[in-house]
Amino acid sequence: MPDSSPTFSFRLLSCSGSARRGEIVTPRGIIRTPAFMPVGTAGTVKALYPEQVRKAGADIVLGNTYHLMLRPGPERVARLGGLHEFMRWQGPILTDSGGFQVMSLANLREMSEEGVTFRSHVDGSKHQMTPERSIEIQSLLGADIQMQLDECIELPATRERAIAAMELSLRWAERSKRAFEARAKPGQALFGIVQGGTDLELRQRSADALVAMDLNGYAVGGLAVGEGHEVMLSTLEGTTPHLPADKPRYLMGVGTPVDIMEAVARGIDMFDCVMPTRSGRHGQAFTWGGKVNLSNARHADDPRPLDAASSCPAARDYSRAYLHHLMKSGEYLGAMLLSWVNTAFYQDLMAAIRQAITEDRYDAFVAEHKARLSAAEGPNL
Amino acid sequence: MPDSSPTFSFRLLSCSGSARRGEIVTPRGIIRTPAFMPVGTAGTVKALYPEQVRKAGADIVLGNTYHLMLRPGPERVARLGGLHEFMRWQGPILTDSGGFQVMSLANLREMSEEGVTFRSHVDGSKHQMTPERSIEIQSLLGADIQMQLDECIELPATRERAIAAMELSLRWAERSKRAFEARAKPGQALFGIVQGGTDLELRQRSADALVAMDLNGYAVGGLAVGEGHEVMLSTLEGTTPHLPADKPRYLMGVGTPVDIMEAVARGIDMFDCVMPTRSGRHGQAFTWGGKVNLSNARHADDPRPLDAASSCPAARDYSRAYLHHLMKSGEYLGAMLLSWVNTAFYQDLMAAIRQAITEDRYDAFVAEHKARLSAAEGPNL
DSSP, rough: OSSSOOOOOOOOOOOOTTEEEEEEEEEEEEESSEEEEEEEEESSOOTHHHHHHHTOOOOOOEEEEHHHTTTHHHHHHHHOHHHHHHHHOOOOOOOOSSSSHHHHHHHEEEEEESSEEOOOOOOOOEEEEOHHHHHHHHHHHHHHHEOOOOOOOOOSHHHHHHOOOOOOOOHHHHHHHHHHHHOOOOOOOEEEOOTTTHHHHHHHHHHHHHTTTTSEEEOOOSSSSSSHHHHHHHHOOOOOOOGGSOEEEEEEEEHHHHHHHHHHHTTOOOOOEEEHHHHHHHHHHTTTTTTEESSSGGGOOOOOSSSSSSSSSHHHSSSSHHHHHHHHOHHHHHHHHHHHHHHHHHHHHHHHHHHHHHTHHHHHHHHHHHHHHHOOOTTOO | OOSOOOOOEEEEEEETTTTTEEEETTTTTTEEEEEEEEEETTTTOOOHHHHHHHHHTTEEEEEEEHHHHTTHHHHHHHHHHHHHHTTOOOOOOEESSSHHHHHOOOOOEEEEEOOEEOOOOOOOOOOEEEHHHHHHHHHHHHHHHEEOOOOOOSSOOHHHHHHHHHHHHHHHHHHHHHHHHHHHHHHHHEEEEEEOOTTTHHHHOOOOOOHTTTEEEEEEEEEESSOOHHHHHHHTTTTGGOOOSSOOOOEOOOOOHHHHHHHHHOOOOOEEEEEHHHHHHHTTEEEEEEEETTTGGGGGGGBBBBBBBBBSSSHHBBBBHHHHHHHHTTHHHHHHHHHHHHHHHHHHHHHHHHHHTTTTTTHHHHHHHHHHSOOOOOOTT
């Protein structure tokens, strides 16, 4: 096939209720949706080799612009051939705008219409993040899917605060689009981010304005920040109908297996979350039988693997007793094995979700698995 | 082949000067000597999957009795099927006696003829280690090669102190042997440990007494504890001639690549050291070109791999710039990749040593590689 005009596109393959099965086609490969993107914060999905992430079934990973801009620096990554080459991930990469982590990690932040100035949490150095600089960094990294800079507020917030942040985010979306159009390579994509807190009217206004900009995809931002599962779902229900059917929809920073299943039922196509790797480093495993906390002493003598039927060697070949020992002893291998278990489980979950949509039995799939996956660790696990 | 009478044996295949190429045959597989045993302190070679250790070329790993007795406990490991099953290592395992780490890690130690009492550095619990208990623990773990309990003194030491420790160690060797004979499974082996500080007459007395006990192999203990490279080598030169040619010889806790090369030249067959994994966790890589400290800023923009010709993916496929970034960022993957690089390098070194002995060009091999391997990091690496 000729490689001369690489393009970015989305095609819808089937639906089951509002749940969508599709494919995002990028010059670096196809992303099967609904998709979960493992988070490679600082150019590595923590405690995993890139081959493991790929073999687990991930089509795309996420990189964090804030972390990478501070260390090793986007100009350096560009000189070294871009983020794909740097971290040895040849599939598509999505980068966030950096805005969320500036707000949650950086020091001495000052917001203005222009952007946000802050000091690095690593070395105290001063930086400015604007919509244009965010796109410049994401372009230097070589991200296949780039995100507009937005303002993400804490919830609950006043309506005035939510309006102001939403409207600023729209102006930043326009500036991001201009910057992206000036820099983008063929086949790269820019996503806008719907804001508006939990106010459905604001969400609609935000979505309508972004859709009018004709971006490559649309994210729902500002959720999973403490508003609760039901509020998140009702906000999604009021938002996705205002997004075009022929563009991918991305729910940022979500979430638990049940969050993902319910968001897919409301028309979301893409997810990212640190949960599988972070939980793994803290001793929690995700399995089809539910969550298992390997730090718990009741696993100390248990010779069973986490899941004898798993395709992941870490879930299949090591005893719970050994995993418990590794966690208690603070051994690297504990974090390595459980991050692997969880990354593979999340990809297995997405594959099962896609299969259920293809077979138009998505509601039954959710009903079958939801209770077990959401339960606290049970006595028989 | 019938499996009914598994045995432990050593056969010498060739020599080059005093350097020996051989094979230790155990029921769990052949150990090609000279051999380097990666250290799996607490039931895991730190930051590596067991498959990586095997594929790197290791025939045998070492487990630490002191760590495993405190956590998860030898009786628990035995209930779970033994250490091989627990840590998923199907090849031979050697365990130390625990004595060295009782001396270096435990609190409130009290020595007596009977043994040593101490408090755990993990939880303060009180324990007693005797020659009999050490063998009992090693048997519960299922170690293929077990070590006698000995008293390892700090150097320099008075002659009186060295004599007393050496003689106590001989009495403990006798008790270890009786305990081992009462417990050992067919094909398991017990090694004695030559002590005597840097006094060659004491070393000879120790060696002669141990050889008279007709053990399965002989270790040289109490070296690499601060006496210096040259003193270590001269002590070895005065010790190995008193050990039988038809038994394996093990230099405990050694060492650098050059230490190993020089000790092989003095008739040593087996080594263990935490250096490859500990150095890896601290950013130091071993290569045929010499040591490389990846934490150094001069690697930040270097697109070259550590060793493009390596059989180890970690040395071949990742840039020095990326490895530098991972170390600076404290990412798990940095420790994982460099522990892998070094474990593979040590096994490659042993394979090259064995090949050079087979071809009777061992002195030339040492001369060819010694300077580069011992140099501090050079400007062209």
